[in-house]
Amino acid sequence: MKLLVTGGAGFIGSNFVLYMLEQYPEYKIVNVDSLTYAGNLENLKSVESNPNHTFIKADITDAKMMDELVSQGVDVIVNFAAESHVDRSILEPDVFVKTNVLGTQVLLDAARKYEITKFVQVSTDEVYGTLGETGFFTETTPLEPNSPYSSSKAGGDLLVRAYNETFGLPVNITRCSNNYGPYQFPEKLIPLMISKALADESLPIYGDGLNVRDWLYVEDHCSAIDLVIHKGKNGEVYNVGGHNERTNIQIVETILEQLGKPGSLMTFVKDRPGHDRRYGIDPTKIMSELGWKPKHNFETGIKETIAWYLQNKEWWTRIQSGAYQEYYAKQYGERL
Ligand code: NAD
């Protein structure tokens, strides 16, 4: 099988490429990534000389290039490429629409033209909007995205749905909850808080810190996508999550405790505009229909993740220079 994986130099995409090359040593992977601030070839060092992995630096909005790549015989496209950070989407929404909506349409056109066997759109629970204190997102929950990021992901999802209905393109959409694990860019909650705590700097908690996220170890997300590629029923959406809901304060307290740092580092700052209160995934469909089961529980997963960031300090300190500092000042400058 030949897979075209987009965004395979980012957090989840690179974990997925490494996972698939290990699971299926005979599969060929063409990894397309434009290497934005979030793309990092260091994540792929261990497969640099693997003849079944080819990296191509290209933008998914480049129709000519995507046409050329898909024309070379691709079975499945897995689309991870996206602008993925909610706070950045509030500062600069335009690139989110370009990559997440237009980029998806460009890939869908190439997929359709060369009649690939499946298009997998890696989406997010954020397209469903926000939950109250009870209930869960199911695949039939209406889409009510609240941020420029989530609305651009919802736009991409709707195009995927339309290409299935209108052109008969075989597709699946996965909607996963918050991921954590190795290679996550230190702008997202868990790696940001680990890096700040290690530097004995303030940990910026938005609002009252009681917003709830449903955390899944990245490898469990990869195994879900693997199953969807091989067993997903045409046109279906699959929610992915492991019932690991935590408030942001709980997450930060766990990190501080494990690093032996004081609670006084927690700093409550101005809330994120449009901040979704709670996400919670109902994964019944993928568990009962495809037999998916997460392997990692949060207690061990977070320990392993913290250990990874401690062992790979160079990986994230290199990232936290130049452009990252500018972003951090813009995002947190007035808040801290
Ligand atoms: P990430 O920001 O770490 O990685 C995104 C990758 O896409 C980067 O390597 C970047 O260089 C690449 N990219 C961006 N724009 C591109 C373009 N125009 N052309 C080609 N490549 C481009 O994101 P992530 O956290 O790994 O998320 C991957 C996917 O999973 C996204 O689609 C995201 O919406 C989805 N998702 C993420 C989470 C999460 O918790 N991180 C949860 C559910 C779904």
Ligand code: TDX
């Ligand atoms: O400095 C911070 N302080 C803070 O309190 C940051 C960066 C975040 N937060 C809060 C906001 C959220 O309630 O922590 C929670 C998690 O924030 P993020 O890590 O930015 O993730 P989130 O907004 O939930 O979105 C993530 O999960 C779904 C990913 O970034 C998306 O790509 C994915 O689709």
